[in-house]
Amino acid sequence: MSTPPGYSLRHRLVWLLTGALAAIWLFAALIAYQRAHHEADEMLDTQLMQLAETLLAIVEGGDVKDFVKELHENGHAHTVPIAFEVWRERHHRMQRLVVSAGHSGFAAEIHAGFSEIAHRGERWRVYAVTGKDAEYRVVVGHAHAARERLAREIGFSVLAPGAVALPLMAFAVWWGVGRSLRPVDAAAREVAALDPQQLAPLDERAPLPSEIAPLRSALNALIGRVNAAFESERRFTADAAHELRTPLAALKVQAQVALRAQDDAGRQRALTQVTAGVDRMTHLVEQLLTLARVDPANAHPAATFVDPAETVATVCAELLPLARQHDQTLEAELAAGCRIAVNPGWLSIAVRNLVDNALRYAGAHARIVVSVVRVADDGPGVPADERARLTARFVRGESDSEGCGLGLSIVARIAALSHARLALGEGLPRADGGHGLAISLHFPSAG
Amino acid sequence: MRILLVEDDTLLGDGLQAGLAQSGFTVDWVRDGEAAVAALAAEGFAALVLDLGLPKRDGLSVLRWLRERRDATPVLILTARDRVEDKVQGLDLGADDYVLKPFDLDEVAARLRALVRRAHGRPEPLLTLGTIELNPAARTVTCGGQGVELTGREFDLLHVLMQNAERVLTRRALEEQLYSWNDAVDSNALEVHIHHLRRKLGSEFIRTVRGVGYMATVQPAGA
Known part of the structure; x- marks a missing residue:
């Protein structure tokens, strides 16, 4: 060694x-x-x-x-x-x-x-x-x-x-020092014996001098965090595989319905559903890839300052046709001139997911107002106690049947890696007195 | 056979409804746990096809609720989770069978038929009543060895009657088993189907119990 x-x-x-x-x-x-x-x-x-x-x-x-x-x-x-x-x-x-x-x-x-x-x-x-x-x-x-x-x-x-x-x-000093440092050697051997595949925390009850005990505690805390990260990744892979099974089942069933259909209309309908299923799976796979690409290493490309107003405007322009299809109003209220340090690609992904979510869930005829960086709608809204849950992976809104449950997870991950705060709150007032949903991203240097 | 399908995924639910209808089932489709509980509380179904990950109330909770009220309706679980613990939990809570996504439509139909058959205490796949033999899988009927042509509705009616042979079924129970919520039911449609069945299979085996309903039987009328 x-x-x-x-x-x-x-x-x-x-x-x-x-x-x-x-x-x-x-x-x-x-x-x-x-x-x-x-x-x-x-x-x-x-x-x-x-x-x-x-x-x-x-x-x-x-x-x-x-x-x-x-x-x-x-x-x-x-x-x-x-x-x-x-x-x-x-x-x-x-x-x-x-x-x-x-x-x-x-x-x-x-x-x-x-x-x-x-x-x-x-x-x-x-x-x-x-x-x-x-x-x-x-x-x-x-x-x-x-x-x-x-x-x-x-x-x-x-x-x-x-x-x-x-x-x-x-001689006495040499012997005494050697003896006093023995726990350090023992701790080093214990750490060396750790299995990286199965990180078990060191035994906190084993006696250790107070000088080294904090090191062990810190190490155990690290092991805990590493294990949690491993577990999270493992669960994510399993969840992703499971999430693929439902659209696959839908595809197979619709294909079989098409094969067994006696009449052309029934076959046509089932085949249309197959196409829709493929589109949905494509969306899911793309969202998964996006999530995988949001790599911590790219969080802050060297000296990239972005005017978020430009990004928001671009995304709104791209999604406007979709809003028209659903008979929804998409408005942008932009004040230019503010600069934030963020990966521009990520900001674009985050804003797109937020606006896309609003279009998806606010319902027909909804009004969606996008500002820097906040997306508010006058849709059905989400009860306060359920808002936190929405950012978890593969959790879909109540009214959702098409989404893959990854949009807000992606936004949350981008926010976390960019040191931004993701906040879910009350959106625009509805005619019936309730409120829609508003999701905002607070970047540290956003003015 | 009328079954309740509980599935939140639009495409999969739509495909199952269409596919199981092709296999001769009458399918009612709800998309969340609360709606499933409401439907099960209101009406009887020959079987329940239950997805586990549901909005508002998850599938296992629906299953627990169903078994707690001593409802023995056969339950087939659809799930994306393939861990043994998941399966064990589902079966322990009272599920009768388990199908992992993605599945084969024919397999789901066959399993449903088997579940319904066993629920009626019959180990063999064929239903017999006197000289009449009904094959639920092939959806064929023979009378004295001769094949008989029946419409879908007639077959379903005969199926329900033969499953409950020697028992009186009320009009309401029969209609519940035959029609989904989407079907417009004529007030005398049941009488018309009974009439056709008697004409094709002989009049003596479906007895009218006046003011109550109908009963499939091989007993002589006077007994």
């Missing part, structure tokens, strides 16, 4: 989530590292201060020699090697008293508190404290590089679990 251009939701989710998690983790790690570093600094500073105070106390107590000896032996136990010196003031001069082993002594005099100094090409952090009466001064210091090494070690030790956790998190 080839994958259409697009992207995998799974890949995108895995990458986005892992990326976001990694970024957050990095940020957190940076902060953790800095904090650890800072804590290590503070710890070492505290160590320096404590050592300085202790040394000062010992020096002032007078046990300087013993302490220095002991410190020499144990001094290397410290993580960070410590250098110290003890000064004593005599006769207003500072004099270095003791210096830690391996320490050459800081060059300059160092004032009290913490300070950063350079010593033999290295940076040192030193702390100086002065005893009471300013007699003794103790200076302790760490080489910066050693402190830094320790702080870094502590910092990295904080990061280590995170480094292991990150790949685990990525």
